[in-house]
Amino acid sequence: MNIYILPLRFSDSQLLADLASTLSHAFKLPVALLDAPFSLKEGYDPVRNQYNSTWILSRILDLAPLEDCKILGVTGVDLYVPVLTFVFGEAQLQGKAAVVSSFRLRDELYGLPKNPERLKERLEKEAIHELGHTFGLVHSREPNCVMFTSTYAEEIDFKSKDFCSACSVFLDNKKS
């Protein structure tokens, strides 16, 4: 099985390369960049000034290769679902597609100095988290596990990039 990263208006190639390496290590699967034309225009809500992540997922599925794979959309725009003020990302539970945004992971959004290293860490954790959902993982009760739920940016910093033992076992079973 392959994991594909699909940049969606995301141009930081170094960050994408680092992300690919981290995801490969986390899931022990090959990771490649997917180059496909993708317009976010229809998913934009001008009232909210945000992009609908559920719509993005449906578009990702339209583009997905037929092979058994996972596709992670990576974007820098602000994401939402109708009932919530924002989301860091969204995924199909036990499905093919996931999307993650760096928008709310940036310290400068909260009035703090830019911190590229922290952004990289947060993006990697949330990417692993959303991809974890595509394998059927739900939120973990272990605060250190990457599948622990994070509802604000600083909370992401408290958890690790690793799966807890229960999630690891679940993931191994799913992959095999």
Added chain:
Amino acid sequence: MSPDKKDNTISLLVVDDELSVRDSLTKWFKEDGYKVDSAADATEALKKLKPGVFDIIFLDIKLPGMDGMELQQRIKSIDSSATIIMITAYASVDTAVKSLKEGAYDYVTKPVDPDYLSHLVTNVIKQRRLLSENLQLKERIQELYEIDQIIGQSPSMLKVFDLIKAVAPTDTTVMIRGESGTGKELIARAIHSNSSRRFFPIITVNCGGLTEGLTESEFFGHEKGAFTGALYRRKGKLEMADGGTVFLDEVGNIDPKTQTDLLRVIETKQFTRVGGDDVIKVDFRLICATNRDLELAVKEGIFREDLYYRLNVFSISIPPLRERRSDIPILANYFLKKLTDAMNKPVTSFSLDAMELLKGYDWPGNVRELRNAIERSVVVASGPSITADQLPIPRVSKSMPQDQSMESVEKAHIKNILEQTGWNITRASEALGIDRTTLYNKIEKYGLRK
């Protein structure tokens, strides 16, 4: 958390006419590991709603047809235990106050901050767990008080109660003797719930139901892999009872090897699990029960003599029901009330001949048999009174002696009347239609004793 649900997974219902809201919330909560269902309107929601199915219900105020406020009231009438959270895109102080007054837990405005939503649900779950634990504690305490109300006013049962009161506060090992169905476990629980160990568990081991292979594991637990099928480490009953009481029912049935092991545990207060090396220390009070003749079992070499002396420190004998017939009406009425309440049947009494039949029968199965008979009769009863033909016991009293001579019949009859009157000589002589002196002479003649 709902006692009606088969597992402990939190179950949510999302009621909103917007598909995107239903989908988003469903997905959000499924990622948290909750079970989620959804409904687009009140009609669909009410079809899915049954008591105890949903723990938390998210309810949009603006729904087509019946609105969220009215649906909130309907939900409360079907399942008052469900927690309702109102959601709306149109914030209004009036509707917020009204919904909270009607019992909603909270009122949130779309779009909701994910952190707020996450904490809201966590707090709801914590609160529901606390309420559930509180209810269970109250029920257990209620159970403790009910156990104390063992039914019996006959002189022989009053003696049993005195013995319970005397031994309960101590840590003395108790041996309860009595025929099957006399309430030995009830007595054991009464002793436990009146002891200083009452806040710890009483663990029952039915020694009669164990096969030799399983007994060791049942008592001492086992480590993972100790034997085929031992997939997990398991605590044994002795370990589970730490701090509390172990009740060994039918203790006379324990196999010789386990008798040896049990004796060692009683003496040293420690053991190892099957397949394990770690020494487990335990502290428990022991109550045993048997309907066997243990003394005979010791003589025949079936039961260890040293274990017998360890267990037979304080003995309580429960008389069979036929030896305390004066308790039968009280027991019968007690069971009648309990069972009619449970079955919601308007049966309130026994007919005269039904009660005579109950009092005259020997009850080889004792109180348990009596309860079962009354339960059956309540089921078939068609009027407010249970009649003799509705009782599943033979009309001819088994207390009629095999020997039909005048002397035997007279002896049996006098004995019956004495037991019914609790050996009150005045009342017995009145019932028999003889004077007190004649009654005393007949008691001597037939060697009748209380």
